[in-house]
Amino acid sequence: VHTPIQANKRLIEENKQRVANTKFSGPASVKERDGQAKQWQDNAAFASMVQAMDENVGRLLAQVDSLGLADNTVIVFTSDNGGLSTLKRANAPTSNAPLRAGKGWCYEGGIRTPLIISAPGVTRGKSTCDFPVTSMDFYPTLLQLAGIDMKPDQHQDGISLVPQLKGVRSQKRRALYWHYPHYHGSTWAPGAAIRFGDWKLIEFYEEDKVELYNLKHDLSETQDLADSEPDVANRLLARLHQWQKETGAKMPKPNPNFASGR
The missing domain is CATH 3.30.1120.10 (Arylsulfatase, C-terminal domain)
Incomplete structure (x- = not known):
């Protein structure tokens, strides 16, 4: 999700209650250069947006399945950067703790993001991999998964992640x-x-x-x-x-x- 932070009217109250019932520890923010890096995930409006996104990803996956496309569809879920946690003021919308800082930074809070790939016949459910990757790897990965010849001149900075998706660790x-x-x-x-x-x-x-x-x-x-x-x-x-x-x-x-x- 992205700014502007606009609460989902259907989901905001339950997230306000979730925040109220959460016992936070440690400082709410810490100094980062000339700004403050948020340490608590206590923004109910932001949480309602994330929950709404999660629900709609579920709707999309259900539709792919209902159309009979699930066995022939590669799904990639990721983010372009970490959450916006560091601002000159102390009221950024989210926290990336325990990762340091957030969007706009080269600390892990800014560049380490979620990545989920589902590829029928290749990936196994609930499998994980700790091999560092970047978004430049997506192009050659999708080419190989689709059975299309590689185009080395177009993806010099990326590699195919198919070996990792198959569980190869070497x-x-x-x-x-x-x-x-x-x-x-x-x-x-x-x-x-x-x-x-x-x-x-x-x-x-x-x-x-x-x-x-x-x-x-x-x-x-x-x-x-x-x-x-x-x-x-x-x-x-x-x-x-x-x-x-x-x-x-x-x-x-x-x-x-x-x-x-x-």
Whole structure:
């Protein structure tokens, strides 16, 4: 769901009651750069929108089944980014906790999203996979599932996920990249990130600094290891810069007319 937050009139009261009956712990928000990152999922209007979406996904699946198309239909459910949890004010609509930050950020709260794929004859119900993927993998995956020849020149940055959907766990590790050289209303400032295996490095362009996290042991990205693991940080940073060079990534440039404090 997306802003504007418009409560579902049929579902809002039960969600208000659900919020009232929930005992939240810890702070309602925490500081994130110049903003506040929401920690509680206590927005009943937002919850009613999510519930309405869930119901309508169910209606869609039921219709596919009633039309006799279920055995010949691939279904992909995902999101373009994490929930909007971080704003200059403390009343963002949702929380991604225990993931850090949210939409607009390169922390996990911004880039780790739900993904469910159902492919008849390929996937098994309730199966899971922890192989890191990106939306660029969808195109080659859908081509293979549909029995269409691959088009390597059109999906150079993606791979087919069919082996993962079949339960194969041996696919080679690869680096994943994010480049967001913009300012965002969530208080994110220009930067980029690379993930390789359990390691993830974030580069912040304004401050000319990096942060390094081991996602296997620190999914919430609370322990910056850039100083204690300099070899890992330098290796990932070099790889990120090489990718930026190869892809012609646009980089922000300082404004010569900017006057600090004005």
